[in-house]
Amino acid sequence: xxxxxxxxxxxxxxxxxxxxxxxxxxxxxxxxxxxxxxxxxxxxxxxxxxxxxxxxxxxxxxxxxxxxxxxxxxxxxxxxxxxxxxxxxxxxxxxxxxxxxxxxxxxxxxxxxxxxxxxxxxxxxxxxxxxxxxxxxxxxxxxxxxxxxxxxxxxxxxxxxxxxxxxxxxxxxxxxxxxxxxxxxxxxxxxxxxxxxxxxxxxxxxxxxxxxxxxxxxxxxxxxxxxxxxxxxxxxxxxxxxxxxxxxxxxxxxxxxxxxxxxxxxxxxxxxxxxxxxxxxxxxxxxxxxxxxxxxxxxxxxxxxx
Amino acid sequence: xxxxxxxxxxxxxxxxxxxxxxxxxxxxxxxxxxxxxxxxxxxxxxxxxxxxxxxxxxxxxxxxxxxxxxxxxxxxxxxxxxxxxxxxxxxxxxxxxxxxxxxxxxxxxxxxxxxxxxxxxxxxxxxxxxxxxxxxxxxxxxxxxxxxxxxxxxxxxxxxxxxxxxxxxxxxxxxxxxxxxxxxxxxxxxxxxxxxxxxxxxxxxxxxxxxxxxxxxxxxxxxxxxxxxxxxxxxxxxxxxxxxxxxxx
Amino acid sequence: xxxxxxxxxxxxxxxxxxxxxxxxxxxxxxxxxxxxxxxxxxxxxxxxxxxxxxxxxxxxxxxxxxxxxxxxxxxxxxxxxxxxxxxxxxxxxxxxxxxxxxxxxxxxxxxxxxxxxxxxxxxxxxxxxxxxxxxxxxxxxxxxxxxxxxxxxxxxxxxxxxxxxxxxxxxxxxxxxxxxxxxxxxxxxxxxxxxxxxxxxxxxxxxxxxxxxxxxxxxxxxxxxxxxxxxxxxxxxxxxxxxxxxxxxxxxxxxxxxxxxxxxxxxxxxxxxxxxxxxxxxxxxxxxxxxxxxxxxxxxxxxxxxxxxxxxxxxxxxxxxxxxxxx
Numbered sequence: 019x020x021x022x023x024x025x026x027x028x029x030x031x032x033x034x035x036x037x038x039x040x041x042x043x044x045x046x047x048x049x050x051x052x053x054x055x056x057x058x059x060x061x062x063x064x065x066x067x068x069x070x071x072x073x074x075x076x077x078x079x080x081x082x083x084x085x086x087x088x089x090x091x092x093x094x095x096x097x098x099x100x101x102x103x104x105x106x107x108x109x110x111x112x113x114x115x116x117x118x119x120x121x122x123x124x125x126x127x128x129x130x131x132x133x134x135x136x137x138x139x140x141x142x143x144x145x146x147x148x149x150x151x152x153x154x155x156x157x158x159x160x161x162x163x164x165x166x167x168x169x170x171x172x173x174x175x176x177x178x179x180x181x182x183x184x185x186x187x188x189x190x191x192x193x194x195x196x197x198x199x200x201x202x203x204x205x206x207x208x209x210x211x212x213x214x215x216x217x218x219x220x221x222x223x224x225x226x227x228x229x230x231x232x233x234x235x236x237x238x239x240x241x242x243x244x245x246x247x248x249x250x251x252x253x254x255x256x257x258x259x260x261x262x263x264x265x266x267x268x269x270x271x272x273x274x275x276x277x278x279x280x281x282x283x284x285x286x287x288x289x290x291x292x293x294x295x296x297x298x299x300x301x302x303x304x305x306x307x308x309x310x311x312x313x314x315x316x317x318x319x320x321x322x323x324x
Numbered sequence: 325x326x327x328x329x330x331x332x333x334x335x336x337x338x339x340x341x342x343x344x345x346x347x348x349x350x351x352x353x354x355x356x357x358x359x360x361x362x363x364x365x366x367x368x369x370x371x372x373x374x375x376x377x378x379x380x381x382x383x384x385x386x387x388x389x390x391x392x393x394x395x396x397x398x399x400x401x402x403x404x405x406x407x408x409x410x411x412x413x414x415x416x417x418x419x420x421x422x423x424x425x426x427x428x429x430x431x432x433x434x435x436x437x438x439x440x441x442x443x444x445x446x447x448x449x450x451x452x453x454x455x456x457x458x459x460x461x462x463x464x465x466x467x468x469x470x471x472x473x474x475x476x477x478x479x480x481x482x483x484x485x486x487x488x489x490x491x492x493x494x495x496x497x498x499x500x501x502x503x504x505x506x507x508x509x510x511x512x513x514x515x516x517x518x519x520x521x522x523x524x525x526x527x528x529x530x531x532x533x534x535x536x537x538x539x540x541x542x543x544x545x546x547x548x549x550x551x552x553x554x555x556x557x558x559x560x561x562x563x564x565x566x567x568x569x570x571x572x573x
Numbered sequence: 574x575x576x577x578x579x580x581x582x583x584x585x586x587x588x589x590x591x592x593x594x595x596x597x598x599x600x601x602x603x604x605x606x607x608x609x610x611x612x613x614x615x616x617x618x619x620x621x622x623x624x625x626x627x628x629x630x631x632x633x634x635x636x637x638x639x640x641x642x643x644x645x646x647x648x649x650x651x652x653x654x655x656x657x658x659x660x661x662x663x664x665x666x667x668x669x670x671x672x673x674x675x676x677x678x679x680x681x682x683x684x685x686x687x688x689x690x691x692x693x694x695x696x697x698x699x700x701x702x703x704x705x706x707x708x709x710x711x712x713x714x715x716x717x718x719x720x721x722x723x724x725x726x727x728x729x730x731x732x733x734x735x736x737x738x739x740x741x742x743x744x745x746x747x748x749x750x751x752x753x754x755x756x757x758x759x760x761x762x763x764x765x766x767x768x769x770x771x772x773x774x775x776x777x778x779x780x781x782x783x784x785x786x787x788x789x790x791x792x793x794x795x796x797x798x799x800x801x802x803x804x805x806x807x808x809x810x811x812x813x814x815x816x817x818x819x820x821x822x823x824x825x826x827x828x829x830x831x832x833x834x835x836x837x838x839x840x841x842x843x844x845x846x847x848x849x850x851x852x853x854x855x856x857x858x859x860x861x862x863x864x865x866x867x868x869x870x871x872x873x874x875x876x877x878x879x880x881x882x883x884x885x886x887x888x889x890x891x892x893x894x895x896x897x898x899x900x
Contacts, residue, residue, distance in 0.1 A: 376786070377785075378782075397785070397790070398785035398786065399784070399785045399786075399787075399788050399789055399790045400788075402785065402786055402787055402788035403788040407786075408786050410782065410783070410786070414780045414782045414783040414786070415780060415783060416775065416776040416779040416780055416783065417779060418775075418779060419772075419775065419776065419779075423772060424776075426772065427772060427773065427776050427783070427784075427787060427789075428787045430769050430772065430773060430787070430789070431784075431787025431788035431789050432787070432788065434788060434789075435769070436769045436770050436772075436773040436789055436794060437769075437770060437797075438768050438769045438770060439761075439764070439765050439768050439770050439771075440764045440765075440768055441764075441768060441769075442764075442767040442768060443767060443768055443769045443771075443772045444767065445767075446769070449769075485783070485787065486786075488787075489787060489788065
């Protein structure tokens, strides 16, 4: 096994981790500020991907497609926040789970109704297609590299937004004390809609970016949603930093174990059973990681201690 | 050793820079009511939490009947004989008065692992529960749902649930909270008798009740016990007057 | 008799009479639908113990349903292929005997619930929901990668398993068996609620602090509830596999976990017959709406939103009043 392969796989892990972070950041922000557990976050990911694929199909422009993804997901987020979600802030988690599960059903079937059951395809823009040669002679797809950079940029942007702007101060205040920010004259319901739309936009962006390397189809959001849950359980609910570290851990674990565990097992057993046992265990690896973190720190790496 | 039922020995607890308990040593003797008083934020709740097991002290021990219970969890302490009431009623609001009392009796027995026979149909459990309700004057209300009780009745039920445990010591966190004058007077009379059964560590803001009931009083200020003594000693203690009346005097 | 009791009796009577009527009018498909409803009700009755009494919002109950399904699938697969399940250290043969399959489904589900519960119950609230969901996904991917038992495609079982003294291939007899199991579980649930365990668990959901203060450990009560709950849902999984003569990883899917929860809420959370009312309604909606439009899940979603936002007691609550009975 060569160093090149290892570096390549680490980049793949980084790429999927960074995209997971976009999902997890929105989820953890929404949970931290509004105390809401949002199962429909995966639907917003899907909305972003479909909007991008549709607009790219019409205009051929990837930039317009990304803008469409952001706008569509943010809009969808704002609409469901105003119609449904805001009635759930004071409800228990059970109600939140059920109502957002209902939203998944509506979004998924609605999308199937509009776009049909066949997957759509979103092409990688020409400027970003093909491989690029990294130092050390490693050939790596330029688009995936662009995803890593884009994800990191969004991460930095989010950090600036939360740490350095007025809105960020309000968001952080909202995490600590709802009554307090209301008393300071902040329009809470507007702030909540804004935060929800922001989280939705991040999910939509992730959906569109990932949509170009996978197929765009109904149900694409939920596996990512559940991975994002694993990320926040590991990182600690409400912590953006935790979401970032957790996302990288999950992305890297998922990718590296899947590739290297079968290889490792081949040293001890026959190739065929090693491959099947390796992939079976690898499919469970991030959940094992999650269990270990739970045993060690039940409220996650950066979560507030209960 | 036998003349204290419950005691804390030098317990300390800090939250960051805030020292909520500074080397607190108090004891509870058979047949007495020992009141803990102090201004808001003095650390009374933190002290109760450490005695009952919700918080672990940074240093020091808690002993019940001479046995070190510092390492025990809340439920283990309850089984060891510590009966407590809560400042804000902690009752199963959807359940009836009798069911709440039976829950206490169940705890006293320590075995909830029965899946078939009815709990209310168990003669022993029911007898214990009804006896406790009778004693606090709630026998008539046994079939009412907790949510439908008046505030005063909920306070009574709090005490009744603790009674079903037949504890060796009671720890009561503001049992008078929110009671009117008449309610306070009734409960005061009841606690006065209850001390014969088991001594009471009483945290209370109602000074009339404290002065009427307490055999001894400890005054907690900024996490520290500044004085312990009889009602008269405390009334005249200059440090206590200073702490309570301080600037305004 | 309270309105809830009357409603429950009517439901039970319907479950007895409708299949008999279907048998007389020769409508075997109705019997299959009723069997589906009864099995789903059983799965939901399992969840109702953890969720309704214990307040544990488990979004991973498909794990137990799937384990039950695969217990049936694996044992029957070896029985129909005449290959031993295990040869070392001792030989275990597959089986087509329902009681043995059920026992295995219950035991393995209970063990899985014990492990998942031990880990998940270290946390509460939103963490608990996400973690149970994640464990569900773990089993789902494991089943997909388990190529010995069909992997992603699942396994078909060609014959229905046997129950002593019954012809399980006759739909009405298999239905009777499922209904009998549902009734047994409902009777057990009813007793459990009033027994010391149920009383304590109910209080553990409402005021864990009080429970500790009387010397009971809420965490252990919830763990036992989770195990019982998982075992019952596992049994339902084995029956479901037998009904379809097919098992696949979708039995482990998160959608199914969500659906079991929907059944409980639709019927009325914490109500003894809530799972039955929910499952019957769900299967009826699926049949009627599914016949009208391919996209019936949209309507299911809207109905569910309506229940959550406006009718917290579910169907039982609408019919029998909001308060759970306390007779």
